[in-house]
Amino acid sequence: MTAREKTKVIRIGNLKIGGGNPIAIQSMCNTKTEDVHGSIEQIRRLERAGCQIVRLTVPDREAALAFGEIRREVSLPLVADIHFDYRMAILAMEEGADKIRINPGNIGGEEKVRAVVDCAKDRGIPIRVGVNSGSLEKRFLEKYGGRVTAEGLVDSALDKLSLIESMGYDKLVVSIKSSDVLIAERAHILISERTDYPVHVGITEAGTLWSGNIKSAVGLGMILSRGIGDTVRVSLSADPVEEVKSAKLILRTLGLRKSGVTVVSCPTCGRTNIDLIRLAGEVESMAEEFEEKDLKVAVMGCVVNGPGEAREADIGIAGGKGYGILFRHGEILRKVPEAELLAALRREMERL
Numbered sequence: 576m577t578a579r580e581k582t583k584v585i586r587i588g589n590l591k592i593g594g595g596n597p598i599a600i601q602s603m604c605n606t607k608t609e610d611v612h613g614s615i616e617q618i619r620r621l622e623r624a625g626c627q628i629v630r631l632t633v634p635d636r637e638a639a640l641a642f643g644e645i646r647r648e649v650s651l652p653l654v655a656d657i658h659f660d661y662r663m664a665i666l667a668m669e670e671g672a673d674k675i676r677i678n679p680g681n682i683g684g685e686e687k688v689r690a691v692v693d694c695a696k697d698r699g700i701p702i703r704v705g706v707n708s709g710s711l712e713k714r715f716l717e718k719y720g721g722r723v724t725a726e727g728l729v730d731s732a733l734d735k736l737s738l739i740e741s742m743g744y745d746k747l748v749v750s751i752k753s754s755d756v757l758i759a760e761r762a763h764i765l766i767s768e769r770t771d772y773p774v775h776v777g778i779t780e781a782g783t784l785w786s787g788n789i790k791s792a793v794g795l796g797m798i799l800s801r802g803i804g805d806t807v808r809v810s811l812s813a814d815p816v817e818e819v820k821s822a823k824l825i826l827r828t829l830g831l832r833k834s835g836v837t838v839v840s841c842p843t844c845g846r847t848n849i850d851l852i853r854l855a856g857e858v859e860s861m862a863e864e865f866e867e868k869d870l871k872v873a874v875m876g877c878v879v880n881g882p883g884e885a886r887e888a889d890i891g892i893a894g895g896k897g898y899g900i901l902f903r904h905g906e907i908l909r910k911v912p913e914a915e916l917l918a919a920l921r922r923e924m925e926r927l
Contacts, residue, residue, distance in 0.1 A: 577802025578767040578774075585701050585746055585773050588652030588673035590627060592748070592805045593773035598831055599806045600822045601628040601775065602815040603656070608638040611645055617815065618649045624819040625835075625866065628806060630654040630676060633667045643670030654703065661687040665694045674748070676703040679735045680712055692742045701746040702739065706732045707779055708753035725761035728753065732766060747772045748806070752779035756794040763798045776804035784813040788821050795825050820863075833869050836862035836924070839888065840874040847876035849894025849913060857917055858892075865924055872924065882907055890923050892916050 577595075584594035592599050602621050606613040608631045618629050633639050633655045646653055654674040655667035661682040664675050675695065679688045695702050708723045715727040728751045736747060749772045753759040759778055766774065778794040791809040798804055809821040826832035840855040855874040862872060873891030875884065878900050885891045886905030893900050899916040901908045901923060911919045 579802050579805060582771050582773045582805055583745075585748060587628060587654075587701060589650075590652050596805070598799070598804060598826060599627040600625060600819055600826070601630065601654075601806050601808045602626045602818045602822075603630040603632075603808070605815055608632055608634075608645070609641040611641050611648075614641070614645050615648050618645070618651060618653075620816055621819055622649070622651050624816045625823050626651065626815075626819045628652045628654060628674075630656050632656045632658075633663045634658065634660070635663065636666065639663050639666040639670055642667050642672065646671035657682065661691050664691045668694050668698055668700050672700060674701045674703060676705050676750075678705050678707070678710065679738055680731070681710065685738070688738060689742050692739055692744050695746070696744050699746065701748055702744070703748040703750060703775060704732060704735045704739065705750045705752070705775075706735065708755065708758065709780070723753065723755075723758065725753075725758050725765055728758070728762045729765045729769065733769060736770060736772065745772075748775055749773070750775040750777070752777055754778065754780040754790075756790060756797070759794050760797045763803045764801065767801075767803045773805035774803060775806045775808070777808040777810050779810055782812060784811055784817055787811040787813070791821065792825055792828075796829060799825070799829055799831060834867060836865045836868060836870045836872055838862050838872050838874065839885065841876050841884070843876050847894065848896040849876060849899060851876040851894060854892075854894070854916065858920065861917070861921060861924075868924070868927065870924065870927060872920070889927060890920065892920050 580595035582593040585592055604614050604617050606617050629651050633642055652673040654676055655672040656676045657664040659681055706728055711723055715731045719727045732749050732751050751762045751766055776798050778791050807822055809818045811818050827835055827837055838859045843851050858874050870889045873885030873888035875893035878893045878895040882902040882905045891902050897913050898910055899913055900910050901919050
């Protein structure tokens with residue numbers, strides 16, 4: 576049994592996580608929460624992209640009240656992200672938050688944490704306990720030589736979980752994030768050995784669309800392939816929709832999500848007589864329209880070797896000089912003028 580299958584089942588709105596349930600994809604709005612219209616529009620875009628949980632920051636009363644307005648207009652589970660002011664956690668829950676994210680170490684003393692926990696307990700709202708390498712407490716830094724370590728992150732997380740458990744509440748999710756991929760991997764291994772709470776996985780402050788995707792793919796791949804992780808976020812300095820697209824591809828690549836189209840394409844060489852880079856990009860964009868299908872689509876540059884090299888693909892195209900071929904599992908279906916390749920591929924994907 577994997578670590579993922581051993582975790583407790585927690586309900587977030589209408590979604591269950593943990594206990595071997597499918598890994599849920601999460602993202603976070605980068606709108607101002609008080610911009611109700613803008614936040615709703617972004618949440619709807621995220622939902623269309625395949626996001627299953629959305630987090631919004633709630634730094635003040637205006638944002639908390641806006642959170643309530645947003646909650647009434649969207650169907651996705653919403654998480655209120657709280658820093659420093661415990662009252663905003665309580666107000667967000669009163670306004671309909673499906674989950675709250677707090678770091679008990681930065682919202683005040685034990686009395687304030689208890690007030691938040693009591694409110695969550697009354698409403699059955701899960702609490703995500705978040706520990707971040709950038710805000711690790713001094714005592715856990717000093718314990719391990721004055722630097723951030725996986726052991727320090729885990730000690731901090733377990734300390735916070737224990738505090739809330741002592742207050743009689745256990746509807747908890749834990750996250751231990753670092754921008755260092757190797758520290759993140761070790762921390763997740765350690766936490767999975769010492770608690771059965773669902774784990775939210777991510778590489779924090781990963782970077783831009785380019786560098787952040789590489790770091791996230793490596794880090795999340797290492798962690799998820801160990802059977803650890805119940806929800807996932809790819810943190811990018813980019814449109815949040817890109818986070819969802821990346822998360823879906825990472826999960827599909829690891830075999831942890833079956834639906835959706837996987838596009839494979841050759842790296843091009845001197846034999847290529849078609850604008851393969853442009854064509855592959857167009858196919859990848861088109862593939863987003865077929866989210867309900869489980870297909871592998873190949874875009875190859877050579878009509879001689881392409882079909883054979885992409886034999887495992889359900890459907891594919893390969894370019895020649897002014898024309899291309901459409902093939903299925905390596906078998907050629909027909910020759911198609913270059914200008915009609917994309918449309919021909921679409922028609923075949925619709926049939927499959």
